[in-house]
Amino acid sequence: MLDYKLLQALAAVVDQSGFERGAKHLGLTQSAVSQRIKLLEARLGQPVLVRAPKLAPTPLGRRLLNHVQQVRLLEYDLLDQIPALGEREQRLRLAINADSLATWWSPVTGEFCRRHGVLLDLVVEDQDVALKRMRDGEVAGCICATPRPVQGARSHPLGSMRYRALASPDYVSRYFPNGLSLDALSRAPAIVFGPDDRLQHRYLEMRGYQAPFPHHLCPSSEGFVHLTQAGMGYGMLPERQVARELEEGLLVDLDPDSFIDVPLYWHHWRHGGSTLEALTDHLLVASGAWLMQGPV
Amino acid sequence: MLDYKLLQALAAVVDQSGFERGAKHLGLTQSAVSQRIKLLEARLGQPVLVRAPKLAPTPLGRRLLNHVQQVRLLEYDLLDQIPALGEREQRLRLAINADSLATWWSPVTGEFCRRHGVLLDLVVEDQDVALKRMRDGEVAGCICATPRPVQGARSHPLGSMRYRALASPDYVSRYFPNGLSLDALSRAPAIVFGPDDRLQHRYLEMRGYQAPFPHHLCPSSEGFVHLTQAGMGYGMLPERQVARELEEGLLVDLDPDSFIDVPLYWHHWRHGGSTLEALTDHLLVASGAWLMQGPV
Structure with a gap:
């Protein structure tokens, strides 16, 4: 040995x-x-x-x-x-995307971890890096937007997070007093999570706008919400993350007819032991209340 | 040229x-x-x-x-x-610690950025890396807990963030039914931001406990709050970040007599132009409403 x-x-x-x-x-x-x-x-x-x-x-x-x-x-x-x-005492090292950690992850896994005496080592990563960490064996599981598992792993669809173009009311009246014209979209500062975040670009393409646009970069889910609330830009936010801000009118939906659904997958080692299997079973059931189900 | x-x-x-x-x-x-x-x-x-x-x-x-x-x-x-x-159009690349971005940064700088037409490229870094990025010239300014500026830069004290040991009420009744005994502290799962985060260790040392303790690792400010709220552990949280959760009773203070103040400093290039100077003047005044002033 x-x-x-x-x-x-x-x-x-x-x-x-x-x-x-x-x-x-x-x-x-x-x-x-x-x-x-x-x-x-x-x-x-x-x-x-x-x-x-x-x-x-x-x-x-x-x-x-x-x-x-x-x-x-x-x-x-x-x-x-x-x-x-x-x-x-069990430690599970998992890579989670920032928006999942900022929304459904803790409510869904908290009770499970308490019951099973599991301590988490969370790593916050964008999806490509998360899969690389799976491949390198640095994490035993990850949440990401890619369906295809790395060798030795399995993946399961969990559902989708729905993103909407949100901004503060004063931002809307300053930059979009006459609606979402291409001219206004070309001038209105957006908020982008990082160079790899293409949600904002996809949204603008949906609106028929493809040229560069002014934007802040803010690689933090909570910072992103704060920048949006402070009127610094508009951004694609998971609607579940800011349900309260929307309800209270601190944020408004720029474009209620448009949204982008990002599918999420749970990847885990095939031979990871019974706790990882139990977590898999739990996630497949319990994430349903938080993520949109059905084809996207 | x-x-x-x-x-x-x-x-x-x-x-x-x-x-x-x-x-x-x-x-x-x-x-x-x-x-x-x-x-x-x-x-x-x-x-x-x-x-x-x-x-x-x-x-x-x-x-x-x-x-x-x-x-x-x-x-x-x-x-x-x-x-x-x-x-x-001006882009300022700045490194900010996660807890500042999760609390005072946006309310303090939002109006400034709008008025000056500044777009931010934010980088979220722990303090040591932030200073390295200053030294390498990758960012024009940073917020960190170290007073000493790198060569070619200036630093200014902004005030301190106050951290308290917080947990959900059901967590407290489960792990600390008889108060914060050393035995209970040795068994109660904590939440730690990452391997470089020593706040939890400092808190336990203040309570006279120095041995290892079970803990989750969660390198995300918002994730940290969510884990705490889900009853997965107790953690040192900036009191300003969770003022609402404290008021609503979703989180409670384990130990109201104890806190840790972490001083924050604004570092910026000496010859960074007038916008960086104006931002410096603005931060020195406007952060005062969010950070504790006076010696720590």
Whole structure:
């Protein structure tokens, strides 16, 4: 068998982002942890960690971490059957898109995590990076907009998030006093999540506008809502995220007949143990109340 | 003088995260943009872009982008004096910590940006990375918790954000039915923003607890609030961010006598032009209503 003391040292250093913290986490000295990792590298004949500019696992290190996480999930199942073996605490490392985390994720998974004693390591990623993390074995599951699973994983459709073009009432009266003309759309500042966010572009194409447009960039779901509410721009927002702001009139729908539905998929390792399976079953049922069902 | 057509091509490709989008943004063909960047690299004898695994500027490319941004800020001042020169649109690239963006940033800067016609490129970063981005010239300003400016920059104290240990009422009755004993603190799941977030550790040290504790990791301000509200853990939250949840009783203060004040500083380039100066003056006054003043 592999020497899990060495692998555990690697996992602790990466999870805790440093040798000192990793050592503290394991209750070891820093030099003990450092020696274990050196021994691991000596046995493999290759580095498992890049030290600079930022501590990170090498591709080999990542494959080992992937394995450690899978072993932990299996151990967890075993602990379930033989409680005397030790403390039953489970960490699931998952990549979630920012808008899911800002809306349905916590209400849907909170009770599940409490009941199963699961602690979450959440990573917020756009969908392409999330799938790359699945492929590298850095996360055991992810929520993203791509249906096709990576090798060794399964994916399930969860439903769609509906995005609408929203703005503050004073913004609308300033930039669109006469409705959504192409001229007004070319001048009205929009808010875009980041360079990879094409929702705003898709919306403008739906309206027949394809040229550049002024925009703020704000890579934070909550920041996005705040910028919109402060009248800095209009933006494509998940309607569920701002139900209250819409109800209270802090935000208004620029274009009630138009929306964009973004389908979401749950991806998970095939052999991830019973907790990951239970989470999958739970998500498939419980996300239904939050996401639009049916073909998009 | 430098050939700004080449520099502009570099800036467009980096800003738009791709050759195709960069070209579209400039109204050029992709091959024209590609040739400009090749020419720039041939003249410099060094690459300005790394193409794989992700498109990114080299350190040399970053210095050039820094220069382009400074030139743009100066041009913007000139346009202010000679409006006939062209469209007065200004982009400011700033790094903001997630909690500021989730609370005071938009209400404080919204009106300023509208009045000055400023579009924001926001980058959400923890404080160490934010200062690195200042040093590399990737952003013209940042909000972070470190007072010491990088070379060529100034910093100003803005005030502090007050963090309190908050949880949902059902969480409190489940994990702390008899108050905050060390035993209860060792078992109650906390929520931590990421491996670099030490607020939870500082809070527990204030309570005399120094050993490991179970925790979720959630690197999103809004996700953090949602996890807390769903009863998944307790966490150190900026009291201003959840004023409403506290008022409505969705969250309660675990420990009303304890809080942690995190000071925030505004860092900006020294020679960043008049808009950056005006934003600095504005922030120093307007953030006062949101942040705690006085020594911490």
